Amino acid sequence: MQNLIRTAVLVLAASLIAGCSYFGVYKRDLVQGNLITQDMVSQLHTGMSRAQVVQVMGTPLMEAPFSSDQWDYVFYLDKAYGGTVEKRVTLTFANDQVVDIQKSGDMDSDVELDQDSGPGPAVEGAGEGAAVPQVGPTGL
Template identity: 65%
Template structure:
């Protein structure tokens, strides 16, 4: 009888632990690609040079392999407990000048990529826990030494 009770309890614990649907699993947002904001889009103007566009938008995620005059900026955010936000911006150049801007997805919403407060590895006020030594090298250590 005791063996039967042990087997039943062990089986119940095994089912509960392996199910993971009863226990909450930590999920996090997964951003991928180039972040595209409203401020960036407002600064883009036709006739800008490639260098000006790269200064505003950053390096493109994709350059068309058969057409060097097209840059693609793609952003995808898979929200942990929500849906997927997809944004795409295609810029076309002619003689190193921006001639066409095409947008896809929901570019009107700005994405907040700041970490959320709550349980997780983030520390409050950049404070180290008691007993932990900060081993990050400081910049002043190397600046004071003469170069020979």
């Protein structure tokens, strides 16, 4: 009887372990850094002030640690069931104006980010074309 129980437990454990590898693991897209679009990059030019750059690109992801004359905007997307997308824009300043713009990565392709698949439950009834429920005091 004990051998039958041991065999059943062993078969059950083996089937559970094999089942995990059979179905695969759920993956999500991993997005890191500043979103960089072709439209944003096309608006950059030498002679822009820091405030103008912030209006176009937002705050930089990184500033050079020993000098505030270099701003780096980095975007990295690791697609769950695909490749990766990497973009980088490095701006160099002199007298608070852009003097050099260096780009790397595929700036021509824009990345579509799915906002509805974020963590947590979706808003009920907020599908495409649905009105977002209003929160707050109602008229009396």
